[in-house]
Amino acid sequence: MPSYSIGTMAVTGIHLANLLLLVAAAAEHVRDLEISEGMPVGSRIGFIGDGTSPDSGPPYLVVPVGAAVDTDLSIDQTTGEIKTKVSLDRETRASYSLVAIPMSGDNVKVVVKVLDENDNSPTFPASLVNIEFPENTPREFKRTLPPARDLDLDIFNTQKYNIASGNVNGTFKLSSHRERDGVLYLDLQINGFLDRETCEYYSLVIEALDGGTPPLRGEMTVNITIQDVNDNPPVFNQSRYFASIQENSTVGTSILQILATDLDEGDNAQIVYSINRRQSDKDMLFRIDSSTGVIAVNKPLDFETKELHELVIVARDNGLQPLEATTFVTIKVIDVNDNQPTINVIFLSDDATPKISESAQPGEFVARISVHDPDSKTEYANVNVTLQGGDGRFGLTTRDNIVYLVIVSLPLDRELQPNYTLNVVATDKGTPPLHASKMINLLVTDVNDNSPEFERNIYEANVMEVSDPGTSVVQVYAIDKDEGNNSVITYSLVEPSNANWFQIDARSGLITTRAHVDCETEPLPRLTVMATDNGFPPLSSSATVLVTIHDVNDNEPIFDQSFYNVSVAENETEGRCILK
Structure with a gap:
């Protein structure tokens, strides 16, 4: 059975049990002491007694509360001084408790x-973390x-994170x-736009700092792979x-290829x-290897049928939602035969x-003529093109002897000649030369360049003043040399008095x-007739109609007064006028 001592007095386990009963029954003072962790071995923590209670002084019977008191603390039972027996670590044990039983006085x-x-x-739980982000991950x-x-x-705990x-x-x-558990939790946030093709891998070193001076820190490496x-x-590689x-x-x-x-x-x-x-290539004359991109002949070719082939080539990737691009391939078929120009x-x-x-002006284009000689030995420049007919009012021009333009050489007038016959002749320089011709029947279309013309400028007409409304007076007539709507005429009267x-x-x-009508009001009314065509803009002309209104006895005499009153002197001479 273990024993404890107070001074030189030995205390057996039985006595200790009795003492503990006394401790429980006696009054107790609490003595709080502090010491920083990590202090050197033998550092003084304090004394059991505080010097204010002489009845509670040493010697003491010390009763530890927990086994660590004996291993970590050194207690002088005579003086009551408490020292460290080891370097204390708060993270291992944050406090120690013991009961000191003096020979007299209250317990402490x-x-x-x-x-x-x-x-x-x-400290991070792992020094290395691997994560992945798709490159279309949204910002934030x-x-x-x-x-x-x-x-x-507290302040010595983790306070912030840095990259x-x-x-x-x-x-x-x-x-x-x-969070409420006191842990500072960490989120990695997208701050820009990810593009695997620009940067497919990041290695971030993230540090955690506490609030010490200077702060202590820990590091974690985060390897980020940008997923495609x-x-x-x-x-x-070519457009x-x-x-x-x-x-x-x-x-x-x-x-x-x-x-x-x-x-x-x-x-x-x-x-x-x-x-x-x-x-x-709807006729499938060509084929392409889907993996190598090699284009080859798929069917027999014919230069005379088609000399130039334009292929639209599509390159499509194998993505879940495939993307594609297009390019153009021009394939020229080389002739091995002789042919006349076309x-x-x-x-x-x-x-x-x-x-x-x-209305076409000299120099205006009429037609575009392209001359083609399928013969591989004969280039376009070796074909001579001429224009026949047209009475000199049309000509032929070219810059490269490939494309020719029929142009107007002299002013045209449909009213004089409504159509022309032209003949285009192409002759190559082979031996013997071959030629081709093309007949053109060219129609000259109308423009509204002619005003309506009255058959005469002045019309004369007669009408009785007793004529009923609707009585014919005269019919005017105008013609227009144009055609179509340009020759459709509308008549109107210019409003007279x-x-x-x-x-x-x-x-x-x-x-x-x-x-x-009334002869007494106006015996010779003068009318102006307008003839307007339906062209755009419309053209018009005018004629004069002189109307003679013949009088009839359609008015009875009218007195200027309905009642006359006059006085006559009785000695008035005979023959004197007394009233008019």
């Missing part, structure tokens, strides 16, 4: 509190990272928040390809080539028909009375 409960020091750095997206832990308290290195172009930023998304279409092949080449002959690349990776960069048959005429009118307006007496039919030009 001693609590030794170990004060925290900044002796622990923030957050990913929670494992937080750092610090065994110290120490590796944050290229500020692509990422950190945010943190402290199919955001780049294939790109051809257009050119090649030539003889028309007698056998099926399977390779013509050329095209190449496209894709900045993405994996399936997103795997390219498949094809020919867009909807837009080109002439193609394109009329430059609004509806592509052989016509020209009579007596306009309500007459009216004119807009189509026929017949003038009739509109109301009763």
Whole structure:
């Protein structure tokens, strides 16, 4: 059985039990002591007694509360001094408790509190973290990272996080928040736009700092891999390809190879080539290897049928939502035969028909003529093109002896000649020379360049003043040398002072009375008739109608007064006028 001593007095276990009963029954004082962790061994913590209670002084019977008191503290039972037996660690034990039983007086409960020091750095649970972000991750997206832990308290705990290195172009930023458990949690946030093709890998060194002076820190490396998304279409190394092949080449002959690349990776960069048959090569004269991009002859070629082939080539990647690009391949078929020239005429009118307006000025284009000689030995420049007919009013011009333009040489007048016959002749310089001709029947179209013309400038007419409304007076007539709407004439009267007496039919030009005419009011009314065509802008001319209104006895005498009153002197002489 263990024994304890008070001074030189030995106390057996039985006595200790009795003493503990006395402790429980006696009054107790609490003595609080403090010491910072990490102090050297033998550092004084304090005394059991505080010197204010002489009845509670040494010697003491010390009763530890917990086994660590004996291992970590040294207690002088004679003086009551308490010292460290080891270097204390608050993170291992934050406080010690013991009961000191003096020989007289009240019991003393001693609590030794170990004060925290900044002796622990923030520590991440893992020194290396690997994460991935798709390159289309939106800005401000957050990913929670494992937080750092610090065994110290309060200000000595983790206070902030920084990106120490590796944050290229500020692509990422950190945010943190402290939860009720006291841990400062960490989020990694997208601060820019990710592009795997620009930077596919980041290695961030993230440090956690506590609030010490200077702060202690811990580090964690975060390796970030940017995952590819199919955001780049294939790109051809040329925007257009050119090649030539003889028309007698056998099926399977390779013509050329095209190449496209894709900045993405994996399936997103795997390219498949094809020919867009909807837009080109519907007859499937050519084929392309889907993986190598080699274009070859698929069917026999015919120069005389088609000399130039335009292929629309599509490069499509194998992404989940595939992207594609297009390029153009021009393949020229080389002739091995002789052929006469061919002439193609394109009329430059609004509806592509052989016509020209009579208002066309010298130099204006009538038609575009392209001359083609399929013979490989004969270039376009070796074909001579001439224009026949047209009475010298049309000519032929060219800049390159490939494309010719029929132009107006002299002014035209449809009213004099409404059409012309032209003949285009193309002759090559072979031996013997071959030629071709193209007949053009050219129509000269009308413009509204002629005003209506009355058959005479002055019309004379007679009408009785007793004529009823609607009585015919005279019919005027005008003609227009133009045609179509330009020759459709509308008649009208220029409003005179007596306009309500007459009216004119807009189509026929017949003038009739509109109301009763009156010779006494105006015996010789003068009318002005306008003839206006339907052209744009309309043209017009005028004629004069002189109307003679014949009088009839349609007015009885009228007294100037209905009653006359006069006085006569009785001596008035005979014959004197007394009233008029």
